[in-house]
Amino acid sequence: xxxxxxxxxxxxxxxxxxxxxxxxxxxxxxxxxxxxxxxxxxxxxxxxxxxxxxxxxxxxxxxxxxxxxxxxxxxxxxxxxxxxxxxxxxxxxxxxxxxxxxxxxxxxxxxxxxxxxxxxxxxxxxxxxxxxxxxxxxxxxxxxxxxxxxxxxxxxxxxxxxxxxxxxxxxxxxxxxxxxxxxxxxxxxxxxxxxxxxxxxxxxxxxxxxxxxxxxxxxxxx
Amino acid sequence: xxxxxxxxxxxxxxxxxxxxxxxxxxxxxxxxxxxxxxxxxxxxxxxxxxxxxxxxxxxxxxxxxxxxxxxxxxxxxxxxxxxxxxxxxxxxxxxxxxxxxxxxxxxxxxxxxxxxxxxxxxxxxxxxxxxxxxxxxxxxxxxxxxxxxxxxxxxxxxxxxxxxxxxxxxxxxxxxxxxxxxxxxxxxxxxxxxxxxxxxxxxxxxxxxxxxxxxxxxxxxx
DNA sequence: TGCGGACCTTAAGCGATTCTTAACGCGGTC
DNA sequence: GACCGCGTTAAGAATCGCTTAAGGTCCGCA
Numbered sequence: 001x002x003x004x005x006x007x008x009x010x011x012x013x014x015x016x017x018x019x020x021x022x023x024x025x026x027x028x029x030x031x032x033x034x035x036x037x038x039x040x041x042x043x044x045x046x047x048x049x050x051x052x053x054x055x056x057x058x059x060x061x062x063x064x065x066x067x068x069x070x071x072x073x074x075x076x077x078x079x080x081x082x083x084x085x086x087x088x089x090x091x092x093x094x095x096x097x098x099x100x101x102x103x104x105x106x107x108x109x110x111x112x113x114x115x116x117x118x119x120x121x122x123x124x125x126x127x128x129x130x131x132x133x134x135x136x137x138x139x140x141x142x143x144x145x146x147x148x149x150x151x152x153x154x155x156x157x158x159x160x161x162x163x164x165x166x167x168x169x170x171x172x173x174x175x176x177x178x179x180x181x182x183x184x185x186x187x188x189x190x191x192x193x194x195x196x197x198x199x200x201x202x203x204x205x206x207x208x209x210x211x212x213x214x215x216x217x218x219x220x221x222x
Numbered sequence: 223x224x225x226x227x228x229x230x231x232x233x234x235x236x237x238x239x240x241x242x243x244x245x246x247x248x249x250x251x252x253x254x255x256x257x258x259x260x261x262x263x264x265x266x267x268x269x270x271x272x273x274x275x276x277x278x279x280x281x282x283x284x285x286x287x288x289x290x291x292x293x294x295x296x297x298x299x300x301x302x303x304x305x306x307x308x309x310x311x312x313x314x315x316x317x318x319x320x321x322x323x324x325x326x327x328x329x330x331x332x333x334x335x336x337x338x339x340x341x342x343x344x345x346x347x348x349x350x351x352x353x354x355x356x357x358x359x360x361x362x363x364x365x366x367x368x369x370x371x372x373x374x375x376x377x378x379x380x381x382x383x384x385x386x387x388x389x390x391x392x393x394x395x396x397x398x399x400x401x402x403x404x405x406x407x408x409x410x411x412x413x414x415x416x417x418x419x420x421x422x423x424x425x426x427x428x429x430x431x432x433x434x435x436x437x438x439x440x441x442x443x444x
Numbered sequence: 445t446g447c448g449g450a451c452c453t454t455a456a457g458c459g460a461t462t463c464t465t466a467a468c469g470c471g472g473t474c
Numbered sequence: 475g476a477c478c479g480c481g482t483t484a485a486g487a488a489t490c491g492c493t494t495a496a497g498g499t500c501c502g503c504a
Contacts, residue, residue: 211361
């Protein structure tokens with residue numbers, strides 16, 4: 001299911017509000033009201049999990065640990081109390097972001113989208129998009145078949161698209177970020193780099209989509 | 223200057239830590255320790271401003287207002303105290319994100335990069351009109367039956383109508399926004415685009431109504 | 445200093461997609 | 475019923491992107 005989001009929240013008023021916000025934003029929210037029910041859920045059947053830390057039954061923190069053991073689904077912590085030690089603990093346990101009450105609906109949506117775009121705000125060194133993995137520190141990219149050697153420009157392009165996973169990135173933006181601006185002559189240069197990048201990506205090239213008239217997009221599902 | 227970041231922070235220990243974090247991440251931090259100095263600064267000479275809310279002299283909130291009056295530079299609020307009313311006020315005044323102490327250096331960098339990528343985290347990039355969902359970032363539209371591939375012009379038209387959901391939009395306005403104005407010739411071009419858009423929308427085409435003699439309207443309910 | 449290789453850029457042909465125009469027919473409005 | 479606006483289709487034109495091939499530059503190395 002493309003837009004299924006699990007909400008674990010015992011506060012009825014807050015839960016209703018969040019469900020409504022999510023629906024309006026085009027997501028498909030599933031609301032569970034207590035920790036014990038949430039224990040039984042398979043985290044991988046959701047694109048993202050919103051987790052309240054103050055829950056009856058199993059505490060939210062335990063749920064987070066449990067989910068992290070078996071899945072890499074993005075988890076966004078939602079806390080009614082503004083407790084910074086909770087924040088640290090949550091993020092250390094692998095939560096991807098943290099929103100405290102009160103918040104604007106827009107803020108929640110924005111953070112969700114940020115999480116979906118780049119799982120784990122805390123791990124900036126590695127990017128994973130579908131079967132493509134990028135190590136920004138080692139400047140290395142790999143696919144299922146192994147490491148692939150990319151030139152500087154190719155790596156910049158791939159990293160940029162991966163950072164904005166799912167978004168259409170304009171040709172201009174890519175040229176700005178990855179190519180020497182000294183040569184602003186031919187507009188065909190980018191094509192060539194993309195072409196070679198695709199051939200090096202092999203099967204994973206299907207993830208690098210052309211957005212006609214705009215630019216390119218790197219998706220996690222081919 | 224490409225990576226100049228202004229840090230307004232009176233706490234010396236925290237300031238040093240942030241400056242170090244920013245430098246290591248490849249930014250060029252400028253640190254100002256009191257609000258009065260910060261008043262004199264031209265916000266537009268920085269790519270992003272990190273603002274502490276608890277400052278001697280002019281309070282941080284006043285600074286934020288002041289910056290917002292003359293510039294759209296991204297502002298990230300950094301608050302030592304975990305005060306949610308501050309958060310609300312800050313975001314309403316146009317701050318782009320909010321980080322509370324304590325935080326991981328990686329978290330700060332991640333949020334900065336998020337702000338630079340998309341100023342104003344609070345502006346959602348999705349539109350939903352009835353059963354039509356439009357993702358402006360992905361540049362993709364979906365209906366109940368799944369994603370539909372739209373050309374550039376078709377997408378522009380749909381997005382424009384969706385932004386003005388419910389109201390009639392004149393043919394001229396649509397042509398202005400979505401089509402090349404170079405071709406001033408035939409007024410029938412728009413019809414063709416609308417026609418193809420409808421056929422691609424499938425069932426959802428019922429939401430795209432003709433307003434006779436005026437233009438078109440995209441409604442919530444078919 | 446000269447050579448070779450890796451890399452970036454440019455050019456050009458080709459194929460694919462998209463935009464526009466034209467033409468015809470329908471339907472609403474007076 | 476006449477007129478004007480709109481829907482639809484088909485076809486040509488324009489645009490855009492992919493690929494291959496060919497310089498050109500920079501760097502390391504002998």
